[in-house]
Amino acid sequence: MSHPTAPLTAEDVVQDAPVIPVIVLDEPRHAVPLARALVAGGIRMLEVTLRTPAALACIEAIARDVPAAVVGAGTARSAADVQAAARAGSRFIVSPGYVPALGQACRDAGLPLLPGVATASEIMAAGADGLRVLKFFPAMAAGGVPLLKSWHGPFGDVRFCPTGGVSAGNAAQLLALPNVACVGGSWLTPAQLLAEGDWAGIEALARQAAALRG
């Protein structure tokens, strides 16, 4: 990334760190200290899922108060989600699946999209709309390492961010594959550490995740 506020590409999003934390926030007051802890641990590309009522306020707070973080929205399922996420200050969009309307909404908003795929046809649908950097979801349930190896033949130009069932225990094995750019997961931000406000604990998890590659 050349400048912290310059428009990003999907490549920028996946090559910044080995892990994109998938963050579920119920409490807006957790957003800023959590983002600071992750950044302190070496992880600044942060995906806040739109699964909770607090999500947009959390994205807004991180975008405003943690300039060292790059906040994006996850669980985007519709054009309206993309628009709301963009208004809140999201710099990238992650979705569990892909429909062309989502791709169009991201192009309209000028935001990179990591769309979720789990089959060859979905990879081809995303590819038809110019998308070659994809989330693989739900990674471990859908086929994990063997499926990624199978895709590498026909889709050698596609790079994946496997997410879903990824943990500190299996991330290194995924990251070793040539078509894996990074992984995503919720293990850096356990609900219990959030509830306890254990920011040092989250920073330590981020530091371990940041060290997974290189």
Ligand SMILES: O=C(O)C(=O)C[C@H](O)[C@H](O)COP(=O)(O)O
């Ligand atoms: O909310 C979304 O947009 C999703 O697609 C689902 C998340 O990526 C997974 O829930 C993360 O999986 P875990 O790391 O196994 O918890």
